[in-house]
Amino acid sequence: MRKILLLTTVIFVGLIFIARLFYLQVYNSDAYDIFEDTAIKKEYNYPKRGYVYDRNGQLLVANQPSYDVMVIPREVSPLDSLELEEFCALLKITKEDYEKKLNKAKNYSYRLPSPFVPQLSKKDYAVLQEKMRKFEGFYIQKRSLRSYQTDIGANVLGDLGEVNRRTIKRKPYYKLGDLIGKQGIELSYEDVLRGVKGIKFIQKDRHNKNIGPYKDGVFDTLPKPGKDITITIDSELQAYGEQLMKHKRGGIVAIDPKSGEILAMVTGPSYNPNLLVGRERNKNFNKLFRDTINMPTFDRGLQAQYAPGSPFKVINALIGLQEEVVEIDEKFTCRMGYYYGSRKLTGCHHHRSPVDLNTGIAQSCNAYFVNVYRRIVDKYDDAGIGTNVWAEHAKSFGLGNYLNNDLPVGRKGRIPDGDYYDRQYGDNRWGSTYTVSNAIGQGEVEATPIQLANMAAAIGNRGYYYTPHIIKHIEGDSIPDKFKKRKYTSIDKKHFEPVIQGMFDVYNKGTAQTLRVPGIEICGKTGTAENFVKIDGVKTQLTDHSIFVAFAPKENPTIAIAVFVENGYWGSRFAGRMASLMIEKYIKGHITRTDLEDWILTHSLENEYKKPYSGEPFKINGQTTLQVIDKNPIMIETKEQNLIN
Amino acid sequence: MLRENHRSFKFDWITIVLFLLLVVFGYLNILSASHIGEITSYFDSSQLYGKHLIFVGLTFVLIILIVSVEAKFYERFASVIYIVAMIALIGLFLFGKDVNGARSWYGIGSMTIQPSEFAKFATALAVAKFISDIETNMKTVKDQLKVAAIILIPAILILLQNDAGSTIVYLAFFFVFYREGLQQVYLIIALSLIILAVLGLKFGVLISAIVTLLTLACVYLFRRKNKDSIFNYIIALIVCIGFSYGVKLFYTHGLKIHQQNRISLWLRLEKDPAKLERMKKAEAYNLIQSEEAISSGGLTGKGFLQGTRTTGKFVPEQHTDYIFSTVGEEWGFLGTSLVVLTFVLLIIRILYLAEAQKSQFSRVYGYGVASILFIHFTINIGMVMGLIPTVGIPLPFFSYGGSGLWGFTILLFIFVKLDSNKINEW
Numbered sequence A: 001m002r003k004i005l006l007l008t009t010v011i012f013v014g015l016i017f018i019a020r021l022f023y024l025q026v027y028n029s030d031a032y033d034i035f036e037d038t039a040i041k042k043e044y045n046y047p048k049r050g051y052v053y054d055r056n057g058q059l060l061v062a063n064q065p066s067y068d069v070m071v072i073p074r075e076v077s078p079l080d081s082l083e084l085e086e087f088c089a090l091l092k093i094t095k096e097d098y099e100k101k102l103n104k105a106k107n108y109s110y111r112l113p114s115p116f117v118p119q120l121s122k123k124d125y126a127v128l129q130e131k132m133r134k135f136e137g138f139y140i141q142k143r144s145l146r147s148y149q150t151d152i153g154a155n156v157l158g159d160l161g162e163v164n165r166r167t168i169k170r171k172p173y174y175k176l177g178d179l180i181g182k183q184g185i186e187l188s189y190e191d192v193l194r195g196v197k198g199i200k201f202i203q204k205d206r207h208n209k210n211i212g213p214y215k216d217g218v219f220d221t222l223p224k225p226g227k228d229i230t231i232t233i234d235s236e237l238q239a240y241g242e243q244l245m246k247h248k249r250g251g252i253v254a255i256d257p258k259s260g261e262i263l264a265m266v267t268g269p270s271y272n273p274n275l276l277v278g279r280e281r282n283k284n285f286n287k288l289f290r291d292t293i294n295m296p297t298f299d300r301g302l303q304a305q306y307a308p309g310s311p312f313k314v315i316n317a318l319i320g321l322q323e324e325v326v327e328i329d330e331k332f333t334c335r336m337g338y339y340y341g342s343r344k345l346t347g348c349h350h351h352r353s354p355v356d357l358n359t360g361i362a363q364s365c366n367a368y369f370v371n372v373y374r375r376i377v378d379k380y381d382d383a384g385i386g387t388n389v390w391a392e393h394a395k396s397f398g399l400g401n402y403l404n405n406d407l408p409v410g411r412k413g414r415i416p417d418g419d420y421y422d423r424q425y426g427d428n429r430w431g432s433t434y435t436v437s438n439a440i441g442q443g444e445v446e447a448t449p450i451q452l453a454n455m456a457a458a459i460g461n462r463g464y465y466y467t468p469h470i471i472k473h474i475e476g477d478s479i480p481d482k483f484k485k486r487k488y489t490s491i492d493k494k495h496f497e498p499v500i501q502g503m504f505d506v507y508n509k510g511t512a513q514t515l516r517v518p519g520i521e522i523c524g525k526t527g528t529a530e531n532f533v534k535i536d537g538v539k540t541q542l543t544d545h546s547i548f549v550a551f552a553p554k555e556n557p558t559i560a561i562a563v564f565v566e567n568g569y570w571g572s573r574f575a576g577r578m579a580s581l582m583i584e585k586y587i588k589g590h591i592t593r594t595d596l597e598d599w600i601l602t603h604s605l606e607n608e609y610k611k612p613y614s615g616e617p618f619k620i621n622g623q624t625t626l627q628v629i630d631k632n633p634i635m636i637e638t639k640e641q642n643l644i645n
Numbered sequence B: 001m002l003r004e005n006h007r008s009f010k011f012d013w014i015t016i017v018l019f020l021l022l023v024v025f026g027y028l029n030i031l032s033a034s035h036i037g038e039i040t041s042y043f044d045s046s047q048l049y050g051k052h053l054i055f056v057g058l059t060f061v062l063i064i065l066i067v068s069v070e071a072k073f074y075e076r077f078a079s080v081i082y083i084v085a086m087i088a089l090i091g092l093f094l095f096g097k098d099v100n101g102a103r104s105w106y107g108i109g110s111m112t113i114q115p116s117e118f119a120k121f122a123t124a125l126a127v128a129k130f131i132s133d134i135e136t137n138m139k140t141v142k143d144q145l146k147v148a149a150i151i152l153i154p155a156i157l158i159l160l161q162n163d164a165g166s167t168i169v170y171l172a173f174f175f176v177f178y179r180e181g182l183q184q185v186y187l188i189i190a191l192s193l194i195i196l197a198v199l200g201l202k203f204g205v206l207i208s209a210i211v212t213l214l215t216l217a218c219v220y221l222f223r224r225k226n227k228d229s230i231f232n233y234i235i236a237l238i239v240c241i242g243f244s245y246g247v248k249l250f251y252t253h254g255l256k257i258h259q260q261n262r263i264s265l266w267l268r269l270e271k272d273p274a275k276l277e278r279m280k281k282a283e284a285y286n287l288i289q290s291e292e293a294i295s296s297g298g299l300t301g302k303g304f305l306q307g308t309r310t311t312g313k314f315v316p317e318q319h320t321d322y323i324f325s326t327v328g329e330e331w332g333f334l335g336t337s338l339v340v341l342t343f344v345l346l347i348i349r350i351l352y353l354a355e356a357q358k359s360q361f362s363r364v365y366g367y368g369v370a371s372i373l374f375i376h377f378t379i380n381i382g383m384v385m386g387l388i389p390t391v392g393i394p395l396p397f398f399s400y401g402g403s404g405l406w407g408f409t410i411l412l413f414i415f416v417k418l419d420s421n422k423i424n425e426w
């Protein structure tokens, strides 16, 4: 015992030390991360974010400097009450804010910088800069914010916001306080526009003084500026579309059929992109995002998915010709609708009968297309196979699936196939009569405006389209190849001419005769989509949506367009007028149909939109009167109204 | 005769290799902890690492001197050496130089000498001499008091010079005395007092009293045969409570504020976050920085001269008392466990050799060497990792400083010499 007391104690202490060291250095220690090392100061140098130009070279988005006050909680030394007061006054925050912000930063990390007060004004920055040294643990980080050179295109241009922690975990390039594209092209071209920030690692001593570059600067990098991009948008056309969409809800998508370039992408209501820049960004963003009635951040051109109505009839005509179930001059009778035996499957409006393909399209005869559709489906022994054949043709127009383009949002739409109905009715327990609403673009068929515009482009091109896209040029780089490849429809070229003639006659003698634009041969198709909402649990019908799909000129089209106006009633009433005006604006550069323009600018649908929320019974469609407004209203702007336009 | 001579200088190479390992590794870490900017010359004597290299060089001269002297010399002149060392300590009161509030140095030109570093081996020699005396009986109170005086004289002198850390080192001799026959009861009393002190400070005198009462009650109940009178137990209880209370009083009134705060940090007595925040910038600063440097080293460390906190001089006193944090940061767990292992092996080796000595003087001295190294090792590394309260003493062979390095070298190599000579003894 006497001999081994010291021996055992030595071994015991040795073991305790090894255990403690194991705990400190192995068990409780993460892999060395220089970004977590408080002995090394990281100085970021944010590069210029790429500028954005429109297709005509007009600068849409530039940059402005911004100054964030950042904090590293670990390095903050407690401020006495006088210092605290001074600091809060400089930052224009209260003492409670100070505590709250500091705690928030601590919750994130003691060692890593968090934004404390983001986006100071230049004036505040100038005052603060000199006094910053006094407040240990705080420093100013210069960044670049967006500066929008325009009031339009918020949905296209998108915006930048502070990167969230989930993204940081996934992409460690980003540090808390960094800005990242949140919507629009800022989101889809983040990697191109962003560039790469430069970083300097600086060895500090314990008094927080710099004592030189870390490892002689071998890890330091220079910032790489972001690349400028040119987008396909024609900002003049975009602005015009947004002007037409005022006091309405809906979307317009215009595409150049020769390239798939998106010329305009309008959603209404929209907002001024400048709202999402600067210190007010979060407040405004929340306000816009939480507006579930107007939904200004919902891009109706890309995300509004509805039954397309009559424009879809054109597709059925093409499929009918391709499947050789109908001749161009074959006529069908219409008795104000389609009858199956004595049962009326669908109604129609008053027109001459019987009708051939041309009149069927021009007059939008429901009976004609139910006949064609039934022949397509019934060509095969099994309605399921017939429906699949039909669906494959329709899908070759880019319907029923994502377009796989460079826009951050979108929806699939829907083209039902045999399986879909097997699930709904049971295997082989249905036939073409069950699905006749597909003939007229109602029922299960659904599409978004951009899909319809693309469909119009494919028709105008006589059988192919380019994936609609928004990128036109990337500085020092090329746009993805997938946007340069033609995608062919499953319809032979020869079948397009008679159908296009029908669409031309929609303007010539059909449902859009009043919308003709002198000097431009427009081919189009009106559409009307019934729609229902639930009010207090009761399914209630609202005024129909107004839809219009067109391309022009008839030969070698330069624009394909889809317009969709919520509760605008029949197709040519709102959507058709707007489509014609957009086409004229794009092709001629000015408007001769000022009567159409005046009408659109002086008619508002805002009363219509209030109806479901009024709590009172209301009338729809034909029993409503339109609200007429002043063309140039004297704006009485309150902050609330200011947000959306 | 020649053959005889050859055998008579059989040095223990294991001890020497372990010693060299510590000195060389220590030098490398001092180099890392003390260099500022580029290292232009390793021999630059204006730099701490340059000076230490000179100290290391002189150490080898010293070793040759120590082993050249006849082994008998150390036993014969133990008392003289002790007296000289004590005079050197006393002389500090007249000629000493104040550094950081402690009067522990003689200044000779630009050089400083710290006699307390040399007092350790002198005391170890004196203790060995006294205990190995044929007349001494460690079981008698008279001789216990005499040997206590031998260690108390330097301990008190050093305490008066305001170097509390070096004073604590003299507790090491308890292991020596115990080995040489000090009664078991002292060990039990020592342990009980430590437990009582910690209990009283951490949980209060009341809890400490209750624990004592329960312990004594158990002892009383289980000791059926030859029971002491219950009166003795009551006296023991009162003494224990009194001690616990005394420690508390000493803690609040006897200690300087910074000493009090160190203990409070160790036992985590302070709960007020504002005060803790202040302590983080003061008493706790070194410890936090040193623990962080050690943790940041991870398994393999950041590499020699690559420690970011060492380069940035984040740990004050890193080249002296906190040198172990450099090892932690730059060499990682592999380096730190190697150092711990080397110390443990060295101490065990010395103990093994001591037990093998034929002369009692050599054995007691060897025990003294092992104990002193052990106490330094435990307190220094324990402190740097936050396991024990902050006490400023160096890590043997590792920390910067000539006095320390030479003091420990003399301490160790006198034993190496004594050991090498054991065959010649009768």
Ligand SMILES: [Zn+2]
Residues within 6 Å of the ligand: A334, A336, A337, A348, A349, A351, A364, A365, A366, A367, A368
């Ligand atoms: Zn009809």
